Amino acid sequence: MNALLEVRDLGISFGGVKAVDGLTFSVGRGEIVSVIGPNGAGKTSAFNCVTGFYKPSRGRVVLDGSDITGWSPFAVAAAGVARTFQNLRLFPNLTVLDNVRAGMHLRGGQNAFDALLRTPRFKRAERFLTEExxxxxxFVGYEGPRGGPVRDLPYGRxxxxxxxxxxxxxxxLVLLDEPGAGLNHGEKGALLGLIRRIRDLGRTVVLIEHDMGLVMEVSERVVVLDHGREIADGTPAQVKADPAVVEAYLGREG
Amino acid sequence: MGRWVGPAGLLVAVAIPFVDASPYTLNVLTTAAIFVMLAAGLNIVVGYCGLLDLGYVAFMAVGAYTSGILSTAFELPLLYTIPAVLVVAVLAALVIGAPTLRLRSDYLAIVTLGFGEIIRITATNLDFTGGPTGIFGIPGIDVGGPAGFYFVCVAVVALAVLGSARLERSRLGRAWMFIREDEDAAEAMGVNTYRVKLLAYVFGAIWGASAGVLFAAHLSAVSPQSFVFLQSALVLMAVVLGGMGSARGVVVGAVVISVVPEVLRDLGAFRYVFFGVVLVVVMVLRPQGLWPVRRREPERVDAPVQEGVRV
Incomplete structure (x- = not known):
């Protein structure tokens, strides 16, 4: 299997603290991979390096064969990476539909002149965006109001x-940063099914997650970080049995 | 009801001279129309894109001076200067925007304030801008006296307001609002935020410079005193008072800001005190503005798509 995403010897530090320190891992096409680790292990920092929000101080990020290290976030997005944020980053005053339309910004289909003149091309593009x-x-099983502002919705929605x-x-490539945080039991069950359906679309899913039940259930592979390094990489069963992982989470015995 | 608001407002604007066509009234109305255009332009920058610009009147100055200088120096009709005005406006937007739009919030506000003053002081000190006295004898747009010129202004301003409202409900307008709402999330969606912010400046500059041409034609003179910081502050006030990001709101805001001081003329020197109190009271009671955006759209695809519902 050729890798869709390769992270090689990635490193970034903030004022002497090495948040990510020589991280190497790869994600194959069509995989569901979880990145786990104790708080402060560098998971979100690694995500931010991959998506261009942080500039890594060393290492490479390679997406589908092309080096995207240090690209700005919109360029990484255009190269084929979609992400969610650990703490929701929606556009609060815009409608639910407009928020989803944001995801389709790069698909274009109209320019400012089309918009000013309301050309047939513009109307076609707008109708397409609304339908999509x-x-x-x-697809995500959303059953709430769609025409009103997103800030009025409950957290799960x-x-x-x-x-x-x-x-x-x-x-x-879809990166989900703690998609299960703050969800109740039923919502987590739905999330599990959703992640699988996303993979079935042919997408590759990488998630950061704290809920071990969810991770062990959905992941095909688990990458474990501690102190900014990879300490284990394998199937959920392998990782669970790995002494280094047990130590990172529970501390050394005796 | 929503879609009739614009045409109704236009009808009122066109009807007033048939009730009262005194030179004084026409002067107030024309000034108000030009002010509406400025507010519509600044609304693109501040209301849609969320970029606080405290020197917006600089773009109006660029438009007024460019058309004034070209028309007097080459004895051109004012309309012929418009292509040059648009080019200079776009260049001004790029020159002011390119270095400043990498800054965020407060820093941007301070720098735009500085640029507004630089444009005015430059105009005061250069020879070809006429120095402190400015430029006189600018040919007007002669279409049947002051009333005719007012109707020209109303037509241009109506198109400008319609245009800004249409931009709002488009890919570019949404990108502006994504930046206003959350710049990082917008980047993650693939929005080239720097370029899109620069485009907000460019459109704002085109609206402002076009208002400047009407201004030059109206007064047949331009001088640096017309482009002081207070003017930028008043336009910003119109946008905030009307409702930031609301195409209809800023029209109302601009009309209030430009007409109320005239209505209060009988109070003499106290009118600005009274005006200030009125503004404070309005903002306390309606912090979201007189006519804020109410963002709603049809719930489902099969629901009839109503144009203009979301303004």
């Missing part, structure tokens, strides 16, 4: 909108 936005909201927005990007 509805389609993605349906906002999570769904954020995932719909990321999927609407039609990017081959």
């Amino acid at each position: 936005a509805h389609r993605w909201l349906d 906002q999570r769904q909108v954020e995932i719909a927005r990321a999927l609407a990007r039609e990017a081959p």
Whole structure:
């Protein structure tokens, strides 16, 4: 299997603290991979390096064969990476539909002159965006109001909108940063099914997650970080039995 | 009801001269129309894109001076200067925007304030801009006296307001609002935020410079005193008072800001005190503005798509 995402010897530090320190891992096409680790292990920092929000101080990030290290976030997005954020980053005053349309920004289909003159091309593009936005909201199982501002929604629904927005990007790689945080038991069950359906679309899913039940259930492979390094990499069963992982989470025995 | 608001407002604007066509009234109305255009332009920058610009009147100055200088120096009709005005406006937006738009919030506000003053002080000190006295004898747009010119202004301003509202409900307008709402999330969606912010400046500059041409034609003179910081502050006030990001709101805000001081003229020197109190009271009671955006759209695809519902 050729790798879609390769992270090689990645490093970034903040004022002497090495948040990510020589991280190497790869993600194959069509895989569901979880990145786990204790708080402060560098998971989100690694995500931010991959997506261009942080500039890594060393190492390479290679997406589908091309080196995207140090690219700005919009260029990484255009190269084919969609992401969600650990703490929801929706556009609060815009409608649910507009939030999902944001994911389709790169698909274009109209320019400012089309918009000013309301050309047939503009109307076609807008109709397409609306239909697609509805389609993605349906896909994630969203059952709330769609024409009103997203800030009025309960937390679980906002999570769904954020995932719909990321999927609407039609990017081959989807990074989900703690998609299960703050969800109740039923919502987590639905999330599990959703992650599998995302993979079945042919997307590759990488998630950061704290809920071990969810991780062990959904992941095909688990990468474990501690102190900014990879300490284990394998199937959920292998990782669970790995002494280094047990130590990182529970501390050394005796 | 929503879609009739614009045409109704236009009808009122066109009807007033048939009720009262005194030179004084026409002067107030024309000034108000030009002010509406400025507010519509600044609304693109501040309201849609969320970039606080405290020197917006600089773009109006660029438009007024460019058309004034070209028309007097080459004895051109004012309309012929418009292509040059647009080019200079776009260049001004790029020159001011390119270095400053990498800054965020407060820093951007301070720098735009500086640029506004630089443009004015430059105009005061250069020879070809006429120095402190400015430029006189700019040919007007002669279409049947002051009333005719007012109707020209109303037509241009109506198109400008419609245009800004249409931009709002488009890919570019949404990108502006994504940046306003959350710049990082916008980047993650693939929005080239620097370029999109620069485009907000460019459109704002085109609106402002075009208002400047109407201004030059109206007064047949331009001088640096017309482009002081207070003017930028008043336009910003119109946008905030009307409702930031609301195409209809800023029209109302601009009309209030330009007409109320005239209505209060009988109060003499106290009118600005009274005006200030009115503004404070309005902002306390309605912090979201007189006519804020109410973002709603149809729930489902099969629901009839109503144009203009989301303004």
